[in-house]
Amino acid sequence: MREIITLQLGQQSNYVATHFWNTQESYFTYGADEESPVDHDVHxxxxxxxxxxxxxxxxxVIYDLKGGFGTLRQLNALYDTKDDASAASLWSGQTAIHRQQPIEASAYQQSLDTGQTPPELTTSAVRYWSDFxxxxxxxxxxxxLNEYELNSSLMPFEKWHMGEELFASLDKDHDLVDRDLRPFVEEADQMQGIQVMTxxxxxxxxxxAKYMERLRDEYGKTPLWVFGVQEPVRGLPREKKMLKLVNKARALAELNSQASLIVPLSLPESPLPSSIRLDPSSPWHVSALFAAAIESTTLYTRLKTxxxxxxxxxxxxxxLLNVFGKQTIANIEMSSVGKPKSQQNGANGGGLALNGRGEHISSAYDDVPEDGSETGSQKGxxxxxxxxxxxQDLSLDPGRRRGRKRHVFxxxxxYRGPEDPEDKRKEDENSREAGYGMRRRTKVHDYxxxxxxxxxxxxxxIFRDVRRSTTDADDEDDDKPPREFLPMxxxxxxDTSVMNKVKxxxxxxxxSIGLEDRETVGNELAEIAEGYREGWDSGSDEDDD
Structure with missing residues (x-):
């Protein structure tokens, strides 16, 4: 049945995962004449x-700190019972129950509970991921996890060793994989993998990192995908930025040997295109952008066969991605396809727009001009x-040599959305050219x-170019509002930009890493970077091998 088990670790990942689950819920169909293209049994x-x-x-399986779940209860309307768990205690004496002041449910959640039309959400209305x-x-x-409290000023959960020690302590007492994850794995008929959002x-x-070690020990050949979420750092003090970089470096060094694929996600510091407007201080906004990329990239793992x-x-x-067996870190990019290509070339309208790496933005099957910018792209x-x-990690090394094109392995x-006639034409042209003896580029895999x-x-x-379903809009007998969607x-x-960023x-x-771990982490990062040098001539500026 191709089941995928999801593991959510922490507040950042739970924001992203909430958008992900809400999107999966939207694919459900309830009419006899409707059929969902998604196999819901996967998730x-x-x-x-x-x-x-x-x-x-x-x-x-969702992990978060004390106070991180907001109004979400462990028991909900489908599993609620009237018997209090404390009534089953072996203690026969008097008991004293101390309760914290409950968090008031958001207006959005209240409307869902009562079946009313929910109000429009705002950044100020979303206090926790459970609010939406x-x-x-x-x-x-x-x-x-009650050992730490969300947003605590006395003992913030922000240093690498805190996470290691917390996992070791909990796992010693309970065996977390056996207690929390195994029941879901045993329900699966033919699990295709585990996706970890952290x-x-x-x-x-x-x-x-510690959880992944246990997962790899238990499920040696199972694909383990890690989506690593990072907070925006603009405006943070220098020491906070350095702490986050150290945590990230250690995470990549540790996860590289355990994960099948690692996809780091970070809001770029360069300006976003005019078609996207979000508040970088809002986790609800930032996680929505991440979730759109994750959900679109993995869509093809849950489509009906x-x-x-x-x-x-x-x-x-x-x-397909790890062609040499040592390339477990992958870059992710996205683009909303709401306007014609001629209108997507930057806010100022002059020339081609640049993405965060300084590359010219191109559409599929287009060649990128070589004009001396930092990087270019191979054909296709x-x-x-x-x-x-x-x-932005490329700027961490001011002495790095610029002007060399990235090589994509x-x-x-x-692409998801209505068929684009222009793309179809170019795809047909490429197919005809391939039939006349041109080498087919198997390194490009198109879904x-x-x-x-x-x-x-x-x-x-956050997207300005949202479209409405004309089918829903034209159906006068349908009481449901027109469905909004976005091609993407x-x-x-x-590619070799991973090497440059890791270096x-x-x-x-x-x-900034402690002496006892400095050499180990430094060597592991150097080895990761070296894995993106194999299979191509590092001294060549040519597009092709």
Whole structure:
């Protein structure tokens, strides 16, 4: 059944995952004449509620600190019971119960509970990720860690060793993988992999590294994908920025040997295209952008297998990207396709726009001009207008040589939305050229779907080019509002910019790492960078090998 189990570690990742689950919920169809293109069994599990009601809930385990769940309870309307757990205590004497002041549910959550039309969400209305959550979770999915408190000023959960020590302490007492994850794995008939969403630049990176060691020991050949989320650092003090960089460096060094694929996500410090407007101080906004990229890139792992041409799985996509066996870190880019290409060339309208790496933004099948900018792109490769792969890390090493093009080893390109006649024409031309003896570029792997990215009421209005479904709008007998959607492209690639970023990161943080770990982490980062030098001539500026 191709099941994927999700592991959510920390506040940052839970914001992203909430957008992800809300989007999955939007794919459900309830009419007899409607059929969803998504195989819901990949991410959802059937079950029975406390009253015997059939349930369908995400295959996920959610960890967060005390206070991080907001109004979300472990027991919900589907699993609530009237018997208090304290009544089953062996203690026969008097008990004293102390309760904290409950957090008041947001207006959005209240409207969902009462079945009313929810109000429009705002950045000030979203205090926790549970404030915009639309799905029910199984009680086993909710794991609160009471050892630390969210946003504590006395003992913030922000240093690498805190995450390591917390996992070691909890695992010693409970065996976390056996207690929390194994029940979901045992329900799966044919698990295709585990996707881990975690903070990468705080203590959750240390927690995730230890968790991944246990996962790899238990599930040796299972694809393990890690989406590492990072907070915006603009405006933070220098010591806070350095702490986050050290945490990230250690996370990459540790996760590299355990994960099948690592996808770091960070809001670029360069200006976003005019088609995207978000508040970088709002986790709800930033995580929405990350979730759109993740959900679009992995869409093809949950499409129904009737569409075999563009249906895939985590293992196959790992093999496509990690061509030399040492390239576990991949860059991710995205672009909303709301306007004609001629209107997407930057806010000022002059020439081609640049993405975060300084590359000219190109559409599929286009060649990027060589004009002496920092990087170019190989033929057939995509350079999209939002680079979420920490392009700002390139500036950490001021002595780095500039002007060399990045070499792409492999790239998985995706497009979702209505068929683009222009892209279809170029694809046909490429196919005809390939038939006349031109070498087919197998390093470019193209996935397409007519399923656009749905814009639902829990999603912030960060995209300006949202479209409306004409089918819904023209149906006068349909009481539902017109469905909003957005065509989107993504590109997941392994390329030499990873080498440059890892080298720059190593240079910037190695002296800030403790003496006992400095050599180990430094050597591991150097080895990671070296893995992106194999298979090509590092002294050549040519596009092709």
């Amino acid at each position: 959802f599990r059937p079950g029975l509620g406390a009253d015997g009601t059939e349930t369908y809930m995400p295959r996920t 959550n639309r799905v029910f979770f199984h009680p086993r999915s909710i794991i609160q 903070g990468l630049d705080d203590a959750w990176g240390g927690f995730a 009737t569409d075999r041409l563009y249906s895939s799985n985590l293992g196959n996509m790992t093999d 490769m995509l350079s999209l207008d939002v680079d979420l792969s920490s392009p 492999s790239q998985v390109q995706t 397409r779907s007519t399923v656009p990215f749905p814009i639902i009421d829990s999603y912030p209005k 492209r993504t590109a997941l690639s392994t 720059a990161l190593r240079t910037a943080v190695v002296r």
